[in-house]
Amino acid sequence: MPIDTQAAKDRLMRFLAIEGVTGKEAAIGRELAAALRESGVPAGAIRLDDANTRIPVPTETGNLIVDLPGRGAMHNHPRIMFMTHMDTVPLCAGAKPKLSGRKIVNAAKTALGGDNRCGCGVLVTLAAELKRQKLDHPPITILFSVREESGLWGARHVKTEDLGSPVMAFNYDGGPASNVSIGAVGADRWQVEIFGRASHAGVAPERGISSTMVLALALADVKAGGWFGKVVKGKRQGTSNVGPVTGGDGRPAGEASNVVTDYVHVRGECRSHDAKFARAITNAYKTAFEKAAKRVKNSDGKTGRVKFKAETDYYPFRMKDSLPVVKRAIEAVSAIGGTPNIRSANGGLDANWIVRHGVPTVTFGAGQNEVHTVDEWINLDEYDRACALALQLARTP
Known part of the structure; x- marks a missing residue:
């Protein structure tokens, strides 16, 4: 059964409309939690951590963490994690997203916020589709981090015990879905x-x-x-x-x-x-x-x-191509008809700290373009591919 792309697009438009610049993520955190509950995730599986109490700059709220128990034949497989950040750069304040064909553009002279409302849309869609289609999957942790744009603070200060010991992680940030970032500056x-x-x-x-x-x-x-x-x-x-x-x-x-x-x-x-x-x-x-x-x-x-x-x-990192997380990423991109582009990112990612915490992490894009500029726009075809990729990653043994 294919992904409900209309619902995925509606979620993205919904999240883009919520202001949540770095350090002020409380409102988008509430909206994400509400959307997750509407998708069938129990309220008890959604929580905020206390990372904001350890971040040395003012931060409204902690990281949002979601725990999905395994289902069906994969219920006892090792836990995996999906992650993205929920903050945007300050230039996104006042953004007014609007549809333009297969793009989302901005009616205001600000940045749009696709970095990283696209990631938020992908991961809520992942949870929604796993529920809607009643698909088998391993235990999954979903992490929506705070203050990525101002120093990767949420990922830096998350407690590893709050993540449920995942064996690998998949991060969503900028670029096309076929980008397989296995390292970063x-x-x-x-x-x-x-x-x-x-x-x-x-x-x-x-x-x-x-x-x-x-x-x-x-x-x-x-x-x-x-x-x-x-x-x-x-x-x-x-x-x-x-x-x-x-x-x-x-x-x-x-x-x-x-x-x-x-x-x-x-x-x-x-x-x-x-x-x-x-x-x-x-x-x-x-x-x-x-x-x-x-x-x-x-x-x-x-x-x-x-x-x-x-x-x-x-800290910079570069993972070996032979790691299970990299192999799984490459296979999943290929399975949805993409051509994997293995690379190292020239910008910092939450993956820098999650890898430092001991969880090997691959990063994909989700359709964001011209991020951090007033020319920012979102490619909805790439966004749909990113949603399909997340579902493929969750179902891959």
Whole structure:
């Protein structure tokens, strides 16, 4: 019996209409729980964990976890997990989804939120179809995580004992359903405080130490050394970016143009599929800031100073093609008529942390296109294939 694609599309439109930017997932969590109950999932099988109490930034709610007992001939097979994230990037606030043929587009000048309402639609459809068609399947855990877009926080802080010990997991995120992502990039997040000395810029600029100038010199050095943007050093590759620049308490860096800036706070990130190279890029930034601070002196010979902090935000991984989870993924994509595209993602995924927790995880797309932009749209043919793939994965012995 085929999937009810009309119902699957209706769910997706329903979820797209609910705002739930990263950290503010309570409303979409309630909507997902309601849709699951309407699909026949018992209320007692749906729960929220307490990951939000461990996430170090404000988060409205915990991860949503659903437990489906096994059925029929597969009821005692090892447990598997399906997962996606329920938050969207802040640019999605105010989205107005509308149908346009076999696409969903946006009537507002915002991002649409297909990343990752598509994943949400796929997994609720999975639960609904297993119930509707009374299909045999192993025990299944479904995880809808929070704060993926702002640091993979929900997946990072989920308790593995809350997941029921799955032997493998299938994650839904961006791209076509035939993408079989068996690895992903890792990232360092860094921040630097630059301490200068305030002085009247029009009367005695020589007495000041400009933290803005320290920033400018450091970034010029990083750029000249080939450490900014796409970074290629021999066979090693990665990326880096400089993020927000603020003053104290998040205020603009230097609130008056006639005062030498005495403090600047900068954040950035460095990525690579090689964890050691990501750290090498980070260290290039650290060295540049420390060197620049020593170069900026006032008339008394005093210099600026910096306080640089870095941590691994998530770890890179690459699974072997021979793992059961990868073989199952390839077979399932082929079974629904697709051509598996085995790849490693250049962005971070919840899978980075779930693999770190000991559960091998493959990631698929669900029809999202131009994500995180005002041009975002959803391919409904790919979305339908993603729903069919989830059902195939659940039924594969």
